[in-house]
Amino acid sequence: MTKWVYSFGGSHNEGRAEMRNLLGGKGANLAEMAAIGLPVPPGFTITTEVCSAFYDNDRNYPADLKAQVDEALARVEAAMGLKFGDPSAPLLVSVRSGARVSMPGMMDTVLNLGLNEKTVEGLVKSSGDERFAWDSYRRFIQMYASVVMDVAHHRFEDILEDAKRALGVFDDTEITADAWRGIVKSYLNVVQKETGRPFPHEPQDQLWGAIGAVFGSWMNPRANTYRKLHDIPASWGTAVNVQSMVFGNMGNDCATGVCFTRDPSTGENIFYGEYLVNAQGEDVVAGIRTPQPMSALKATPEQSPMETVLPEAYQELCRVRELLEKHYRDMQDIEFTVQSNRLYMLQTRSGKRTAAAALKIAIDMAAEGLITKEEAIQRVPPASLDQLLHPTLDPKAERRQIARGLPASPGAATGIIAFSAEDVEDLAAKGEDVILVRIETSPEDVHGMHAARGVLTTRGGMTSHAAVVARGMGRVCVAGAGSIHVDYKAQTLTAGRETLKAGDWVTLDGGTGAVYSGKVPTIPPTLSGDFSTLMGWADSVRRLKVRTNAETPEDAETARRFGAEGIGLCRTEHMFFGPDRIGHVRQMIMSTEQDERARAIDALLPFQRDDFTQLFRIMAGLPVTVRLLDPPLHEFLPHGEHELEEVAKAMGKNVETLRARRSALSEANPMLGHRGCRLGISYPEIYNMQARAIIEAAIAVSKETGNAIVPEIMIPLVGVKTELERTRAAAEATVQAVFKEKGVTLEYLIGTMIELPRAAITAGQIAEVADFFSFGTNDLTQTTLGLSRDDAGSFLPHYVDTGLLPKDPFVSIDKEGVGGLVRLGAEGGRKTKPGLKLGVCGEHGGDPDSISFFESVGLDYVSCSPFRVPVARLAAAQAVLKQRQKQPV
Known part of the structure; x- marks a missing residue:
């Protein structure tokens, strides 16, 4: 028989922290806290496997689930000395969600479950506080009706506000027991009116209604949005935690709060959080009342810190704080309740934190000996570093x-x-x-x-x-x-x-x-010493080099500040859109005669040489890969009559003649048209000019700075070996001509971008005439999947949302398809030429998940946008550590 329910707390504790995939984070940590002796109200967890079964079986539960829930509930009753539904001394429970990773506020919770018009009187007797009991009942009705029965929350808030106005009070704590009775009656009437059925009074009906609502909330719109944003699979499901209630709203010796073992904004090692006297948990986070600080050190004179108001409970909480940090070896987010001066722990989990805090906490904990440097590297999500760069x-x-x-x-x-x-x-x-x-x-x-x-x-x-x-x-x-x-x-x-x-x-x-x-x-941001420390640790671990995609001095300088180890992609077509250049480019494209084209190209040479000189100077001897012109022609053709007239005037041509030429050059699918090496083969003078500009700039900067500049010339969109043979031969002829003219030589590389499936499949042949490969995963994704990145936005999100694709393949690499071609190309290239340098320069070069894949393939470097360089450095280190963990000891 499958075990669907696990008890925690009391004398029967069945779970542990390592069972979070089955019990969810909340359930696993409740069991763990109980196991290490912390005061956890007893309860039980219905596993994530039930959630999966619930959705796989048309929202029906496993047949034996109810019997297991009844058995676990009986254990809670025994531990608490109370009975569920007993009019004289009722057990009340909370019903909460608990996915394996924290999803704060995304799913539903019900508190005070088990109350009805009979058990509320039992709560009056057991608590000795009539006002508290009826307030708890109205809270339960409001929460249950909103969560389970879809009654709009504001319907209850309107009744409450009307009642306070009638009583002339402003705070809920001023409402009398008799007034709460009237409000409860109004709440019940609203439920009947809104739903057409009475509020459920039988506690067992309430329990199963709440369990169903929590499982149902796993697929609510806000949970779906949160999972999508945080890359959480829907297949994981949520657990349901049923726990005996403890009350922070039974008087001034009671409280509830949320705290962090360190400051989640800065990472400072201080006890950080807020609490409210005489309140339930939702009061702290809802902002209905102003929370108070935990520590007297952080309090202003008009505030009431927990340290002075409830000193015994505060000292116990400080002990728990230290114990939990040492046990979990991470900053914890804690929820607690104090009932009659006694502390109860309701939750602990790894606390969410800013990137700056994540850095400081990781560095500090390594210094304190709680974690190793390798663990510190893994504690900081690479994508979060973006927060530091704003x-x-x-x-x-x-x-x-x-x-x-x-x-x-x-x-x-x-x-x-x-x-x-x-x-x-x-x-x-x-x-x-x-x-x-x-x-x-x-x-x-x-x-x-x-x-x-x-x-x-x-x-x-x-x-x-x-x-x-x-x-x-x-x-x-x-x-x-x-x-x-x-x-x-x-x-x-x-x-x-x-x-x-x-x-x-x-x-x-x-x-x-x-x-x-x-x-x-x-x-611009200034990066902290913690950032430099962590990046240094990451750099000592990672194997992949990290370059940048840049073609402007500003981008190159930014990337260098962030630790880029060269330029992996300089897109020369991006250099041609300036107002002082675009006219010459258009003349070059629109020319039908070689001498006209040559004049336009000669006009572009000094611009290109100056561009490359600046980049070589900034990179100071680090590798710079320059991709020769790869323009989808439609981006450069003159648009509209004004631009056409400008080009005609500059060329001394008739507008009608150029209009006909523009029409002839227009393509039905420019991305698969006359671009890349195809353009270089048709008009070799274009690539010859660029090769000359690259080598002349490299020679000049080498002489100026004394740095050995080794330019890497990349020929784009190669599909067959013969294309690279011809374009390489032409480039080398130009290079040798420059060497002869200048009387000097330098080392250089000529390679290609692997961005077509045929190139990946025949990489072994292409490698015979290539010094390096750079995988252009943007176009490789388009050509492999048959998707236009510019047009797929209308339907691709639906593919991801409905599970047809696990992720957007333009954001994170399609490992089986596009990734399979990258692996095939890498293996084929190195089989022919074992020392072949391999890199990737698509947008995937800055995606942590893709970087992990590139590490497994054995590429030499990734290249990404300047602001993604720190992300890539950290992700590359984490990829190495991930690979080590997979290796058998």
């Missing part, structure tokens, strides 16, 4: 502060205001920089937060939904800016006398919490 506010720029909130996620962002996630998405799709402004965010806003440059909320603390999700996404966030009033209906935010409307500019400083009116200039 600009900050220019300290010299003028600014006008209108408000200040909490610095919830660092960095700086400026953009136009939008008040809904949908508006943010629409504006961002049009290329706008947008700031999402909300009173408070909810999981439904996650898609808008992802599209935004930054997030501003007027409620919530450092552990609010907005703060946690924004930090994980690397978005700037200022939370809890309480002096700002947001009016959704009027589409305005008001701070003092300043009112801004949707579409106005606003600037956020996530490092200080400041909010500024208008657009404040930014400056």
Whole structure:
């Protein structure tokens, strides 16, 4: 019989931390905390395998699941000395989700389950607090009806607000027991009216309704969006955790809170978090009340830190903090409740953190001996380094502060205001920089937060939904800016006398919490010593070299600052779009006579030579791979009558003649047309000019700097060996001519870009006349899958969303198809020429998952955009460590 249910806490503990794939992160860690002696309220976990079975069998459970749940529930009753559904002393439970990786706020939770009009009286007797009992009952109805029965949350909030107005009170804690009774009655009436059926009163019905809702929430829109953003497979499923309730809202000796064992924004080794006296867990993250700090060191005079309000529970929590960090060897995100001065642990998990915090925590923990340097390298997600490379506010720029909130996620962002996630998405799709402004965010806003440059909320603390999700996404966030009033209906935010409307500019400083009116200039980031330390450790481990794709001095200099070890792709066609060049290029293309073409090409030579001189100078002897011209012709043809007239005037031609020439050159499919080496074969003078410019520049910089410049000339779009033979022979003839003219020689390489399936298949033949291969995985993906990257956006997301493809193949390499051709090409090339240099220069060169694949293939280097260089350096190191872990000991 398959075991579907695992107990934890009490005297019966069946799980451990290493079982997270089966029990989910929450369930595995609850069992682990219980196993090491921490105070965990007893409960049980329904495994992720049930979730898979639930969806595989038309939302039906395994036949023997109920019996196992009943048995586990009986153990909880025995441990607590209470009975589920007992009118005199009822056991109440929470029902929570728990995927194997943390998905904060994405799925559903129900608290206080087991209450009805009879058991609430039992809770009155056992707690001695009538107000608390009826408040718990109304919370349960509101949460259960919203989560399980799809009753809109605001229907209950409206009733509550009306009741407070009638009573003349402002805080929930001021509402009397009699008033709660009336509110409960109104809640039950709303459920009946909205759903056409009564609220379920039988605790077993409530339990299975909640279990079904949690499993159902695995496929809700916000969970699907979160999984897509964080590359979490839907097949993993979620577990369901049923746990006995402990109450943080039974009086002033009770509390609930969320804390981190280190600061998740900076990584500083301080106990960091927030708590509320006399509150349930959702009160802390919802921003309904202002949370208080944990430590007296971080408190202002008007605040009430837990250290002074509940000193015994605080000291116990400090002991737990130290124990958990040493046990898990990572910064932990903790949820706790204090009931009658006694601490209970409700959750621990590896805490989400900013990239800066991840760096500091990894470096510090290695220094403290908690982890090794190799583990520190693996602790920082490579893609998160992007967070460190974004600009900050220019300290010299003028600014006008209108408000200040909490610095919830660092960095700086400026953009136009939008008040809904949908508006943010629409504006961002049009290329706008947008700031999402909300009173408070909810999981439904996650898609808008992802599209935004930054997030501003007027409620919530450092552990609010907005703060946690924004930090994980690397978005700037200022939370809890309480002096700002947001009016959704009027589409305005008001701070003092300043009112801004949707579409106005606003600037956020996530490092200080400041909010500024208008657009404040930014400056490039400065990288910390922790960054240099980690990059140094990564560089000592990685085997793959990391180059950059660059053709401008600015990009080359940026890449060098980030540690690039050369240029792996200089796309010369990108150099020709300048206003001083494009005319000559068009004349070169539109010419029908060789002497006309030669004049245009001669005019381009000094531009090209100067381009390459600057790049060689910046790279200071590091390898530079220059791809000869590979223009889809439609990008360079004169567009419109004005451009046609300009070219005609420069060439002394009739406009009608050039119009006919443009028509003749137009192609039905330019990406598969007269481009790459095909153009060089048709018009060898073009490639001859570029080869001359490259070698003349290399000679000049070698003489100027004393660095040995070894240029790498790359011939694009080769499909057959004979194409490379002919273009190489022409290039070498030009190179030798330059050597003779200058009276000097230097080392150089001539290779090709493998970007066609035939080239990969016949790589062994092509390698006979190539000094290196560079895999152009952008075009190789297009030609292998038969997908146009420019056109596939209309349907490719659907392929990924529905599982037809695991990932977008233009973002992460298709390992079986395109990757199979890369492997085949690498093996074929090195079989012919064992020392053949192999690299990759498509966008995949900056994708961590693709880099891991390139490490397994044995390529020599990857090349990526300048801002992805640190990402690639770290990913290359992690790829080596991943390979080592796979090797048998």
